[in-house]
Amino acid sequence: MDKKLLEILACPLCKGELKYDQEHQELICRHDALAYPIRDGIPVMLEQEARTLTTDERLNK
Template structure:
């Protein structure tokens, strides 16, 4: 995913910062504990498409 695009994106729920999880191909908002999928290089920024982070994922931010 393009780093410039990532810098412009924000969580659609809280408008907070998103972190790229390259291993899972998703953008993560730790504030809302949501992960948005990236499909074919395109972020799917819909809350209905996001998954909820597990407790372990929330604790292991970095």
């Protein structure tokens, strides 16, 4: 994930900061507890494509 792109991307719901999860190829919004997938190097920033973080993920991410 390009660091410059990550700096300008924000959660589409809360406009908050996103954290890059390289292992799972996702962008994580801790505030909304959502993980947005990255497919073929392109972040999919659609709420309906995001998955909800599990309780363990919320505490550990």
